[in-house]
Amino acid sequence: MHGDEKRHVPAATVPRLTLYLRKLRELHAHGVARVSSKDLAAMIDLNPAQIRKDFSYFGEFGTRGVGYEVPRLIAEITRSLGLDRTWNAVIVGAGLLGTALARYRGFADQGFRLVGVFDSSPGVIGASYGSGRVRAIDEFEAFCAQERVDIALVTVPAAEAQTTVDRIAAAGVRAVLDFAPVRVSVPAGVIVRQVDLSSELMILAYSLADDGAGGDVS
Amino acid sequence: MHGDEKRHVPAATVPRLTLYLRKLRELHAHGVARVSSKDLAAMIDLNPAQIRKDFSYFGEFGTRGVGYEVPRLIAEITRSLGLDRTWNAVIVGAGLLGTALARYRGFADQGFRLVGVFDSSPGVIGASYGSGRVRAIDEFEAFCAQERVDIALVTVPAAEAQTTVDRIAAAGVRAVLDFAPVRVSVPAGVIVRQVDLSSELMILAYSLADDGAGGDVS
Known part of the structure; x- marks a missing residue:
């Protein structure tokens, strides 16, 4: 197909x-x-x-x-949906959220294969995330040259999000799912979607407050 | 105010x-x-x-x-946005995602206070999540009667999502952030928002496939 x-x-x-x-x-x-x-x-x-x-x-x-x-x-x-093939995914940022996502079983069920997890922190590089070990971000370009990487999940801190996404795009990855609470820009030909948890919480807070009920001032 | x-x-x-x-x-x-x-x-x-x-x-x-x-x-x-007050939040489902969220520092910065984490599994109840220990879901109603709970983050498996949300709504919680990959219905007066990770991945896959480029069949 x-x-x-x-x-x-x-x-x-x-x-x-x-x-x-x-x-x-x-x-x-x-x-x-x-x-x-x-x-x-x-x-x-x-x-x-x-x-x-x-x-x-x-x-x-x-x-x-x-x-x-x-x-x-x-x-x-x-x-x-393009799910009749396998899409190779990496996670960049092996903090708590990145590690949780690395262990998330739902990905494999949907045809997504986690092929690597990357981080810049020496304290995290080499740590196990279940099915593999965290790689150094410095190896990212060489990794992408060897292995097809379709999608990158970005779970780095906000301040590092844009430079991380720049690096991912430069390495030829064409789809990014950004979990950092900041909007990133990407070159033409790269798709980015954002999962913004604190924004979701703020929208819920607005809805509660807007009802006129909700929490006390504390 | x-x-x-x-x-x-x-x-x-x-x-x-x-x-x-x-x-x-x-x-x-x-x-x-x-x-x-x-x-x-x-x-x-x-x-x-x-x-x-x-x-x-x-x-x-x-x-x-x-x-x-x-x-x-x-x-x-x-x-x-209603962020000039503190909103009390609970997490229901202390798996990997729930535990990662419990440790997520961004919540406190935005005025959200995590007041409890709940699970139904005996193997998880009592485990530490950093700032507290996982409580039994059977204590949920008593907890809500004692402590104001504004928002519940639901990180249970898909098959348990609806019954969990029903229970949360019945206990008087008025806002739900649903991470389970399934749509839940809520009674009038309860607000629900969904963070659907596998749906986001499918949308990225569609965009890649739709470009006519992207991954090989494997």
Whole structure:
């Protein structure tokens, strides 16, 4: 299978496709062979018409009164998301968050293979993270020249995030998932997404405070 | 200070306010007293007109050619986000991710106080997470009756997420940050936000695959 055979779905659909895929895999694991858009909609709290529209990108194979074939949907979504291959990932920053992510079993289940963990601190380099040992960041470029690295998860402190991402991009890695609480810029051709935990907490705090209820001043 | 004195800003502004606040605190720490919308825009990769519009909710105190007073902006945004008080947080699920979050220093810096970590597994209950010991989930309701809990971070496995969130909501906690890779539903009056790591990875994989380049099939 190659990328150019993949059917193109609009980017806005992608977050929903990840939800469908997860639920469909769960149904498949429970032996469910078919599902209607209505039942699926109820399970994941979406509109049935939205689901039918999203699935129409895979061709017309939903049958009224019978529903969609679960295994076929799984195959189509997997292919559309580019999950029908293995993506090699590294983690840069072997602090508590980086180490927790290195041990996160969910990655392998989704077709992501952790091929390396890097850090700049001599106190951390060489430490075990379960399936390997932390490498020195100074070896990063040589590592990328030897091994294909598709995605870098960046878990360094905020002050080091931009220089780290610059280094990752210069080494030819084309996708970055940034956990540092700071926006980073990347050259054209590199994709970056941010997981910003303290921002999420601030948004929750705003929602609580905005209700007029919530915590006392302490 | 009370919630009803807080100026109301539109919810859509909130994610940007968190960005401004972080950058302004950084400037303040470096002794910068004033900043123009143009300079701030360049620092955080936003449009200056957008920034002026967002700041207009705090009243007109930007002066052309002189800029905004950094300390005053920090105070206004802090107040608008409800960060002028302490929010009590718990973590439910003391696996690797939960434990990493429990040790994450960024929370305290933002006014969030971790008051408890809970788990259902006898092998984990009683273990240290740095500033305390993991409590049994069976004590959760009694704990919430004694101590104000504003926000729960949920780091349990997907299969336990909904029942865990139901329990948290029933105990009177009004904000949930869900790290489990599954959508949960909450009763009216409870706010939930999701941090979905495997979904973020899938979106990156889609972007890489969609470029037509990316990894080999392996």
